[in-house]
Each structure stands twice: as C-alpha cells, then as structure tokens.
C-alpha cells in the first residue's frame with residue numbers, strides 16, 4: 001500500500017499540474033499567429049501604393065491596389081472565375097495524386113532494395129534540383145498541346161520530392177525502434193505497416209509539402225505554355241489579360257494564385273503541426 | 285571459462301528447471317585486422333524464476349550478450365538454449381512508438397502474436413494495471429515521465445507473454461528516486477508474473493539490490509570472471525549496509541579488472 005502511494009505520488013509530481021487552455025488562451029494564440037501576416041500584407045500594399053503614386057510606370061500598366069481590389073470584387077463572384085479555379089485545381093489535384101502514388105512506389109522500392117538505390121537514388125535527387133519548366137518542350141513533343149503534356153510535367157516535378165521525403169523518412173527510423181520491432185517479431189509487410197511507414201510519416205509529410213510546391217509551380221508554367229483549346233484555366237486567364245493589356249485583371253489573377261498557394265500551405269502546416277504535437281516534438 | 289550459476293547443479297533437476305543456457309558462447313564483430321572479440325567462451329545457466337544481474341564495465345559485451353540471447357544477432361560459436369521460453373528484451377530507452385497511445389503501444393505486442401482486437405484491449409488494460417498505469421492508456425508516450433515510459437515498456441514486454449525478460453540497463457537514464465521505486469516495482473512484477481530476469485547494469489549496488497546472483501564480466505573480451513550469490517533477504521534496500529558491503533567487495537574486484545587494462 002505504501003509502495004503504491006509512492007509510485008502514484010511520484011507519477012503525479014512528474015506529470016505536473018494539468019493545464020486547461022480556455023477560450024481566451026486560444027484567442028490570444030490566433031492573434032499572435034495573425035498579426036505578423038496582417039502587418040506583412042499592409043506593408044506590401046503600402047509600398048505598392050507609394051510606387052504607384054511616384055508614377056514609376058503609367059497607371060494602366062501598374063494600377064493602384066484599390067483598382068485591383070475592385071477588379072477582384074468584380075471577378076470573384078463570376079461563374080467564369082470559378083470555372084477557371086475548378087479547372088486549375090482539378091489539374092493540380094489529379095497530377096499531385098498521381099505523383100503521390102508514383103513517389104511512394106519509387107520511395108519504398110529504393111529504400112528497400114540496395115541495388116535500386118545505387119542505380120537511381122542520386123538520379124531522384126538530381127531530378128528534384130531540375131527546374132521542371134525545361135521538360136515542357138519535350139512534353140509538348142510527346143503529347144502535343146494537351147492535358148497530358150501538363151500532367152506529365154506536374155508529375156515529374158512533384159514525384160521526386162515525394163519519393164525523397166519517404167526515402168529519408170525510412171532511412172532515419174531510429175535504430176532502437178527497429179530493434180523493438182524485431183523483438184516484437186515484426187517482419188516483412190507487418191514491419192512496414194506498423195513501424196517503418198508510421199515512423200517515416202513526418203518526413204513523408206514534408207516531402208508531400210515540397211512536392212505540392214513543385215506541382216503548383218509546374219502547373220502554372222504549364223498553363224502558360226501549353227494552351228489546351230477550350231480549357232479556360234487560371235493560366236489562360238493570365239495570358240488573356242496580358243494580351244488585352246488588362247493590368248488589373250492580371251494582378252487579380254496573380255493574387256488568386258498566391259492565395260491558393262498559401263491556403264494549401266496552411267493545410268500542410270496544420271497536418272504537420274498536429275502530427276508533431278501528437279509525437280511530442282512540439283511544445284503544445 | 286565456464287561457470288554454472290545455479291546452486292543445484294545436477295542434484296535436484298526436477299525442482300529447478302534451467303530457463304536459459306549458454307554454452308561456450310563467443311561473438312566476434314568484423315573480420316580480419318579490425319575484428320573485435322566481444323564475448324569469449326561465455327557459459328552460463330539461469331534457473332527458471334531466478335533473477336540474475338550481469339555486471340561489467342562499459343564496452344565489455346553486456347548488450348551483445350543480451351541481443352544474442354534474444355536472437356537478434358547470430359553467434360560466432362557456441363550454443364544458446366532458451367528451451368522454448370518466450371524471450372523479451374528491454375532497453376535503456378523505453379523506445380515507445382510516439383504515433384501510438386500508451387495502450388496501443390502495449391497492444392501492438394499482442395497484435396504481433398495474433399491476439400484478437402477485443403482480447404487485446406482487455407489484456408493491455410490488465411497489463412497497464414500491473415505496472416500501475418491503469419488510468420494512462422489514452423495518453424501519448426511523450427506525456428509520461430521517463431520512469432512511467434519504462435513501465436509501459438515493461439507492460440509491452442509482458443504482453444509478449446515472455447517468461448524470460450532481458451533488461452539492458454533499463455533504469456540507467458532515471459534519477460535515483462525513480463530508480464529506487466522501479467526496483468521495487470520490478471521485483472514485485474518479477475514475483476507476481478514468475479519471470480526469469482537477466483538484468484544488465486554497470487551499477488554495482490543496483491546489481492546487488494536486485495539479483496539472486498551477480499555475474500561479473502571482464503572486458504575485451506567479455507568473459508565470466510566471477511559469480512556472487514546474493515543471500516540477502518528480500519525486500520532489500522539499495523542503501524542498506526548489507527547491500528553496500530557486498531557491493532563494496534564486488535566493486536574492488538571490478539576495479540582490479542578494469543585497471544588490468546591500464547597496465548596492459
């Protein structure tokens with residue numbers, strides 16, 4: 001009985017008092033995360049306005065922030081706009097999904113078979129350093145001006161980063177966990193299912209995030225270079241705005257591209273953070 | 285060098301069963317000029333239900349010995365017989381999986397043995413009760429203290445249904461108070477679960493506090509150089525004069541062995 005008390009007493013002491021995070025706490029956290037971003041946006045708009053006021057370029061080439069804002073307010077509610085967003089995001093999601101599957105297959109294969117690693121390990125890293133835009137001439141030759149040409153480059157851009165994330169995740173599974181796995185009798189598929197893959201998850205998620213960034217860039221380049229007849233994507237809208245000397249429209253779509261990039265990044269960061277919190281790699 | 289660590293060698297075979305027997309075990313790492321003989325001709329037999337402390341300076345092959353018994357590494361020569369007993373191994377780090385809850389960390393050992401889902405839940409809860417972590421199943425490993433994590437690791441080892449438990453300096457990273465308590469806890473679990481324990485440490489008092497016997501290993505290569513039966517009644521206290529006295533004698537012998545390397 002006495003021993004039991006000592007054990008639970010020590011446990012209680014070591015765990016410290018339970019913290020409850022109330023509403024005020026959460027609000028403060030949100031504010032702390034938000035104000036630097038608000039400040040950054042204000043700064044950019046301020047500089048932009050100054051440059052416009054200084055008349056560095058004519059007003060029809062470089063419109064004022066307010067003009068662009070009005071354009072955005074006009075454009076965003078239109079069906080045209082949402083069609084463009086849907087088309088572009090559909091391409092991005094489709095290409096990225098295929099890249100994830102291919103990247104995972106390559107990643108597991110390379111991590112698992114030593115000869116394969118020797119053969120294509122450094123090739124993957126090399127691919128990752130390549131600006132994917134250099135693939136477009138070849139892609140257009142292969143697939144003409146088609147969806148496939150864009151998809152091809154998006155996948156080539158994203159898959160190596162995803163494969164690399166998985167490979168380094170698998171490579172750096174702590175040896176003590178692997179020893180525990182062996183003690184518990186994990187072998188073959190069970191070893192991957194219960195130990196290697198979950199242990200590699202944080203690195204895999206950062207590979208995904210990086211892969212997404214490459215996919216998004218490749219897609220934007222693709223939509224500007226590969227104009228598929230009838231497909232009015234964000235890239236085509238940008239191109240059209242340029243052709244019509246519609247600077248406010250151009251800037252409005254650039255801002256949309258930026259917003260999509262930020263939104264997806266936020267999603268990946270939330271996933272990454274919740275993973276780290278559960279693992280205890282983050283002070284909650 | 286051969287040494288039998290059982291009081292009843294050959295006399296009363298019926299009442300004392302040997303759980304682990306090592307016969308002329310050697311382990312060499314590497315080949316040629318860079319070869320390192322980690323263990324040399326180690327023979328040892330451990331009675332079922334006994335608690336054996338293995339003591340030696342750092343680098344003398346203690347961890348090697350345990351991973352050989354656990355079957356994680358191949359022997360260079362000799363034989364190890366665990367007579368069909370299930371063997372589990374615990375390390376200095378609890379090495380719990382951070383993506384699983386505490387309960388799931390115990391359950392995973394059951395799952396690897398093919399235990400069904402409902403039975404797993406029930407058994408894991410029981411085992412957490414055994415290590416006095418009943419209410420902590422839903423926590424994450426990082427939310428527990430080092431001592432609590434080590435108790436979860438103990439529950440996980442028990443979940444393997446192992447009756448031979450190999451422990452590699454399991455309390456080496458804990459503070460003195462926590463370690464004292466875990467000594468009591470381990471002793472209790474050892475009794476209740478009728479385990480056979482091979483407990484590796486470089487802490488002489490800890491070896492005496494826990495062991496029925498203390499086996500002393502030499503360094504480079506690791507050989508059994510001495511065996512000390514510990515006749516002290518349980519429960520013992522690590523700070524008692526009896527423990528200190530025997531620990532003193534063993535420390536002297538250990539020092540002698542270590543300084544041999546200084547002279548060579």
Ligand SMILES: Nc1ncnc2c1ncn2[C@@H]1O[C@H](COP(=O)(O)OP(=O)(O)O)[C@@H](O)[C@H]1O
Nearest residue numbers: 313314320322341342343344345346347348349
């Ligand atoms: N995988 C290995 N490869 C080569 N040498 C090893 C390996 N594991 C251990 N050793 C060597 O074997 C000796 C014994 O190591 P170890 O069993 O870890 O000792 P202890 O646990 O007593 O500190 C040491 O000299 C160590 O450097």
Ligand SMILES: [Mg+2]
Nearest residue numbers: 346347348452
């Ligand atoms: Mg060791």
